[in-house]
Structure formats: C-alpha cells, structure tokens
Amino acid sequence: MNTLFLDAAFSKQTERPPVWMMRQAGRFMPEYWEIKNKYSFLEMCKTPEIAADVTMLPVDLLGIDAAILFSDILVTGEAMGGDLSFTQGIGPKFANPVRTLKDVEALEVDVLDRLQYVADAIKVIQQRLNGSIPLIGFAGAPFTVMSYLVEGGSSKDFKLTKLLMHNQPEVAHKLLAKIAKVTADYLNLQIAAGVNAIQIFDSWALALSWNDYQEFSHRYIQEIIANLNRKDIPVISFCKGSSVFAPIMAEAKPDVISVDWNADLLNIKNSLPAGIAVQGNLDPHILYADKPVIKKEILRLFERMRGQNGFIFNLGHGIMPDIPFDNVKYAIEVIKEFKY
Ligand code: 1CP
Numbered sequence: 625m626n627t628l629f630l631d632a633a634f635s636k637q638t639e640r641p642p643v644w645m646m647r648q649a650g651r652f653m654p655e656y657w658e659i660k661n662k663y664s665f666l667e668m669c670k671t672p673e674i675a676a677d678v679t680m681l682p683v684d685l686l687g688i689d690a691a692i693l694f695s696d697i698l699v700t701g702e703a704m705g706g707d708l709s710f711t712q713g714i715g716p717k718f719a720n721p722v723r724t725l726k727d728v729e730a731l732e733v734d735v736l737d738r739l740q741y742v743a744d745a746i747k748v749i750q751q752r753l754n755g756s757i758p759l760i761g762f763a764g765a766p767f768t769v770m771s772y773l774v775e776g777g778s779s780k781d782f783k784l785t786k787l788l789m790h791n792q793p794e795v796a797h798k799l800l801a802k803i804a805k806v807t808a809d810y811l812n813l814q815i816a817a818g819v820n821a822i823q824i825f826d827s828w829a830l831a832l833s834w835n836d837y838q839e840f841s842h843r844y845i846q847e848i849i850a851n852l853n854r855k856d857i858p859v860i861s862f863c864k865g866s867s868v869f870a871p872i873m874a875e876a877k878p879d880v881i882s883v884d885w886n887a888d889l890l891n892i893k894n895s896l897p898a899g900i901a902v903q904g905n906l907d908p909h910i911l912y913a914d915k916p917v918i919k920k921e922i923l924r925l926f927e928r929m930r931g932q933n934g935f936i937f938n939l940g941h942g943i944m945p946d947i948p949f950d951n952v953k954y955a956i957e958v959i960k961e962f963k964y
Pocket residue numbers: 645646647648649650651660665692693694695696697698710711712713715716762777778779825827941942
C-alpha cells in the first residue's frame with residue numbers, strides 16, 4: 625500500500641506531502657456526469673457498485689494518495705427520519721425540518737440498519753482498491769448536520785439554527801446529542817466495514833462565535849472522537865473556521881486538523897500540541913487560475929512546510945464543480961514531483 629497519507633496523518637516522515645482533495649469524487653469530472661445523468665444522487669450513494677465506481681474516478685484519473693467514500697454528510701439525518709432529497713442546482717432539502725422539541729423527540733437513534741448500504745459500499749471499494757491506497761470514511765459534525773435538519777436545507781445565515789440554539793438551548797442540545805450518538809455509531813460501522821481513516825466535516829462552524837463553537841459544536845465532536853474504535857485509524861477534524869478554532873479542535877484529540885485557507889499553515893501547526901498533523905490549505909480558487917500560478921502557490925505552501933512531519937496537502941475546502949479538470953490534474957502532477 626502507498627502509506628504516504630497514513631504516515632503523514634500519524635506525523636511520521638514522508639518523502640513528499642501526500643495529496644487528496646475534498647470533493648475529489650464529484651462534479652468537476654466529466655466522468656462523474658456520465659454516471660450522474662443516469663441516476664439520482666441518493667441512488668448513487670445507496671447502490672454500492674455505483675458508489676464504488678464514483679469513489680474510484682479520482683483514483684484512476686488523478687492518482688491521488690487517498691480515496692474518500694462516495695456518500696454525503698446528510699445520510700445520518702435521513703436515517704434518523706429526515707425526508708431528504710437532492711435537487712440539481714438547488715442542493716439538499718429536508719422536507720420535514722426539525723424545529724420543535726416534538727420534532728427532536730421523533731428522531732430515531734438506533735438506525736444503523738438504515739446505513740448498512742454504506743458498509744456494503746466500503747467493502748466493494750476496498751476490493752477495487754485492492755490495498756493500493758487508503759480509504760477515508762466520513763461523517764458530518766453534529767452542528768453542521770443540525771443546521772440542515774433545522775433550516776430544511778442549505779443556509780447563508782443559519783438564522784433558524786441559531787434561534788433554536790439561543791432561545792431553546794435544551795432542545796438544540798437534545799438534537800445535537802442524538803446526532804452525535806448516531807454519528808459515532810455510524811463512524812464505527814464504517815471502521816468495522818474497513819475504512820482506513822475518518823474525517824469529520826464541520827463545514828459551517830465558521831458561522832459560530834467562539835463560545836457557541838465550544839458549546840454547540842466542539843463538545844459533540846469531542847464526544848464522537850472519544851467513542852470511536854480508533855485502533856490504527858487516524859481521525860481528521862475539518863472545519864471551515866479552523867484558522868480560528870484550531871486550538872479548541874485540538875482538545876478533541878484528532879490525529880489531524882484540516883485547515884481552511886485563511887491561516888498560515890505552519891503557524892497553525894506550530895501552535896498545536898506535538899503529534900497533531902495538519903491538512904490543507906490551498907484556497908480552492910487557485911485551481912481556477914493559470915498553471916504557473918497554480919504551481920507557484922503549491923510550491924510556496926510546500927516550501928513553507930518543508931521539513932515538517934505531519935503535513936497532508938489538501939484544499940482549504942472542497943473543489944468547486946466548475947474548476948477545470950485539467951487544472952486539478954496539473955496540480956497533482958506538481959505535488960507528486962516535489963521532494964522534501
Ligand atoms: O469526493 C468527495 O468528497 C465526494 C463525497 C462527498 C462528501 C465528502 C459528497 C458528495 N458530499 C460530501 C460531504 C458534504 N456534503 C459536505 C461537507 C464537505 C464540504 O464542506 O464541502 C456538505 C456541506 C455536504 C452537503 C451537500 N451535499 C451539499 C452542499 C450544499 C450547501 O449547503 O452548500 C451538496 C451540493 C450536496 C450534494 C452532493 N454531495 C456530494 C456530491 C457529489 C453532491 C452533488 C450532487 C449532485 O451531483 O448534484
């Protein structure tokens with residue numbers, strides 16, 4: 625197996641930084657659309673052979689150092705009773721938003737049988753990978769998943785979510801505790817099915833104040849990480865907002881913190897306890913730019929991180945759907961030519 629990714633995740637020395645990209649198995653690839661035109665997004669997630677086909681696209685076409693399970697962070701919300709759909713150009717929608725104590729009480733927590741298709745997909749993907757590179761499993765963090773359940777879909781300002789947190793904190797905590805329980809069970813299901821690493825996505829934590837982040841997000845992530853059957857499975861904690869929240873995130877004891885693009889990555893790494901690796905942190909918009917710019921920005925980051933154990937190259941957030949495929953391919957070539 626190519627162990628670059630796992631070595632860096634455990635802060636061991638590597639000959640070059642390993643690379644994978646958030647949202648690497650997605651809409652910027654023409655081959656993704658060939659599959660997407662035939663099935664709905666949830667059909668793709670729930671059919672193990674198709675989920676495996678999509679997971680393998682960036683492995684075969686880009687040569688990345690780690691694969692990520694093709695699924696979505698919102699499948700936990702669906703399993704708990706959310707009526708989830710994805711509409712092209714609009715995004716995710718929960719038709720039955722969760723806004724009252726009664727709504728929260730109606731959500732179920734013993735739901736692993738409804739997520740068995742993910743375990744099945746992991747087994748098919750591992751057969752396809754055949755030991756070549758590690759497979760990353762993932763879940764959404766409770767705050768981010770709660771925001772979709774409460775808002776009923778995507779949100780710009782998280783107004784209803786914050787109103788619930790501020791006016792009825794006990795209801796918000798009840799909801800977060802339920803999501804955290806399902807998420808820990810779900811990640812342990814993924815570990816049992818054979819993933820080699822876990823990433824927790826708290827995509828919208830940046831919307832929270834320092835205090836609210838600790839009360840409504842961090843403590844649940846901490847609880848989830850503490851409940852994982854980690855063995856030799858590294859845990860990556862990602863949030864949009866990590867430039868600010870990294871010191872709090874470290875208290876949950878992840879192996880890796882995935883950093884957005886606002887911060888200087890070395891400064892963040894130096895501020896963390898020894899043994900926590902960093903992942904990041906190229907601004908994904910750089911991948912729209914001309915190739916010499918892409919190369920210059922990647923090499924600038926790598927020169928800054930030269931000599932550091934515990935550095936995984938990634939973007940500060942996911943690849944946008946209209947980034948040219950050729951630019952992503954070029955970026956990966958630049959990365960793989962680099963030697964420390
Ligand atoms: O390579 C991969 O990363 C693919 C697997 C993957 C992952 C890790 C998908 C497929 N979604 C996710 C996680 C995810 N889903 C996050 C966290 C990552 C991040 O912050 O980028 C979030 C916030 C979601 C929610 C979601 N699902 C959105 C965002 C909507 C918003 O509020 O801005 C969207 C558009 C989806 C649908 C979705 N999930 C994945 C894909 C490829 C798609 C698009 C479906 C389509 O083809 O229309």
